[in-house]
Every structure is written in C-alpha cells, then in structure tokens.
Amino acid sequence: NAGVTQTPKFRILxxxxxxxxxxxxxxxxxxxxxYRQDPGMGLKLIYYSVGAGITDKGExxxxxxxxxxxxxxxxxxxxxxxxxxxxxxxxxxxxxxxxSNEQFFGPGTRLTVL
Amino acid sequence: TQLLEQSPQFLSIQEGENLTVYCNSSSxxxxxxxxxxxxxEGPVLLVTVVTGGEVKKLKRLTFQFGDARKDSSLHITxxxxxxxxxxxxxxxxxxxxxxxxxxSLTVIP
Numbered sequence: 001n002a003g004v005t006q007t008p009k010f011r012i013l014x015x016x017x018x019x020x021x022x023x024x025x026x027x028x029x030x031x032x033x034x035y036r037q038d039p040g041m042g043l044k045l046i047y048y049s050v051g052a053g054i055t056d057k058g059e060x061x062x063x064x065x066x067x068x069x070x071x072x073x074x075x076x077x078x079x080x081x082x083x084x085x086x087x088x089x090x091x092x093x094x095x096x097x098x099x100s101n102e103q104f105f106g107p108g109t110r111l112t113v114l
Numbered sequence: 115t116q117l118l119e120q121s122p123q124f125l126s127i128q129e130g131e132n133l134t135v136y137c138n139s140s141s142x143x144x145x146x147x148x149x150x151x152x153x154x155e156g157p158v159l160l161v162t163v164v165t166g167g168e169v170k171k172l173k174r175l176t177f178q179f180g181d182a183r184k185d186s187s188l189h190i191t192x193x194x195x196x197x198x199x200x201x202x203x204x205x206x207x208x209x210x211x212x213x214x215x216x217x218s219l220t221v222i223p
Contacts, residue, residue, distance in 0.1 A: 004156075031209070042118075042202055042213035043157070050209055058210055090156050101145060101206055105156025 002026055006091050006106035013081040013113045021076040021109050023091030031094045032074040033058075033103065034066065036087040043090060049074055081113045117141070118205055118214035126220040127193055135188045135217045137203035144206050146179055146186045151200040151216075160188075193221045 007022045025032065030051050035043035045058030049068040063085060065077040074093075078085060088110050092103040118139045127133055137146070145164045149157035161170050163179035163186065170177045174197075176189040186203055198221050203214040 033211070035213075040215075042120075042215045043204075043211075044213070045210055048209060056209070059212070092156070097144075097206065097209065101147070101162060102159045103147075103157075103204075103211070105158070108154075108156055 004091055004093055004104050004106035006089075006109050008109060009107065010110045011112070013078075013111065015081060015083065015113060017081050018077070018079050019081070019111075021078070021089055021091075021111075023074045023076065023106060024072050025074075025091075025093040025104070026072065027093060027095075027104065028071060029093035029095050029104075030071070031096065031101075032068065033092045033094075034064070034074070034076045035090045035092065036060065036085075037090060037108075038087050046076065046089075078111075083113050085111065086113045087111060118203055118212055120201075120203060120214035120217050122217060123215065124218050124220075126222065129194060129221055129223050130192050133190050133193060133219070135190075135201055135219075136185070137187070137214050138185045139205060139212075140184065141205065141207065141212075142183050143212075144183075144208075146183070146206070147204045147211075148177055148186070148188055149202045149204065151202060157202055190219075193219075195221045195223050197221050 033048045034046040047066040049055045091106045148160045151157040166181045166183045168179045174191045201217045204211045
C-alpha cells in the first residue's frame with residue numbers, strides 16, 4: 001500500500017512551457033485534491049474531485065487544468081508556465097467528508113519556473 | 115475565500131514548556147483539522163474536530179473546536195524536540211479545505 005504517490009519530485013520549467021504533474025492513490029479514495037504551498041505559507045486548493053469524471057475549481061485554479069478518468073489518478077496540467085507558478089505542489093486524497101475527511105498527502109513536487 | 119489566521123506565526127521554546135497555538139476565522143466550518151508538516155514532506159493529520167465545543171486529546175496534545183465552529187486551539191504540554199514542525203489548521207466548507215498560514219514550532223533541547 002503506497003498511499004499517494006507524486007511524480008516528478010523536482011522540475012525546472014522555462015516560461016511558457018507546459019507539463020503534467022502526476023498523482024496516484026491506491027486507497028480507493030473518492031476525493032482527491034491538488035494544493036500549492038508557497039514558502040512560509042499554508043496550502044491553497046487548486047482543484048478537487050469527488051469521484052471519477054467529476055472535477056471542480058478550488059481557490060486558485062487559474063493557469064491549471066485537471067482530469068479524473070479513473071479513481072486512482074488525478075493529474076494536474078500546467079499550461080504556459082509562469083514564474084508565479086513556482087511552488088511546491090501537493091496531491092491529497094480522502095475517503096469522504098466529515099469525520100471521514102482525513103486527507104493523505106503525497107510527498108510533493110517542487111516546481112521552479114525560470 | 116475563507117480566511118484562517120494562525121497565531122503565533124513562529125514559536126521557539128525550551129523542552130518541557132507548554133504552548134498554545136490558535137486558529138481563528140470569521141467563517142463557520144463543518145469540521146476543522148490540525149496537521150503537522152515536516153520539512154520536505156506533506157502534512158500529516160493529527161486530529162479532526164466536528165462538533166462545536168469538542169475537545170480531543172492526543173497524548174500531550176489537546177485540541178479544542180470553538181462553540182461557534184469558527185476557531186480552534188492546539189495546546190501542547192511539556193513540549194519535546196520531536197514536536198518541532200509546522201502546524202497547520204484546515205477548515206472544511208463543503209468539499210473544500212481552507213488552510214491557515216501555519217505556526218512554525220521549534221522545541222530546543
């Protein structure tokens with residue numbers, strides 16, 4: 001049981017390039033989330049999904065896209081990377097809401113846009 | 115956007131001291147979570163509180179959810195170096211979570 005895995009661990013992009021951050025969970029969780037964490041700050045929700053085929057915007061969705069074709073995978077797409085997207089990105093999953101809402105986080109992807 | 119303010123932002127104490135971290139908001143949340151994050155890792159859940167006024171204890175850590183479900187506190191008794199880390203509160207509203215800016219705790223041996 002690997003939990004939540006993210007790839008890559010580190011990436012450097014040039015302005016205007018695109019990339020996909022991969023996230024996979026093996027806990028059969030319905031809910032999945034993408035957050036970004038800037039230095040010295042808490043986490044900001046980018047997108048979330050409550051099940052396969054369903055996605056919705058969080059607090060800071062601009063410049064990102066997601067898809068959820070399977071329960072296990074929730075990739076995050078960055079189009080036209082900008083320096084403001086330099087951050088650490090965390091994927092998380094949870095079984096449900098309320099007392100079942102414990103989020104399990106991946107190890108993060110550290111992205112730098114130059 | 116829901117705003118969760120944590121205080122203090124930084125805290126450095128000696129081993130054995132007690133401390134309290136606060137998480138305040140003007141918004142009502144259906145639940146509130148506390149996480150601890152180590153450098154280079156993702157946050158790890160410590161506790162979830164759901165009912166207004168709820169108090170939960172986890173060994174030397176005591177968590178309280180405000181009666182109006184807008185605020186919470188984390189109290190650590192006899193802090194140890196292993197308690198060092200970034201403490202984050204997160205409020206649940208619908209299917210979204212709003213995180214506080216965090217309290218960075220250093221416990222000096």
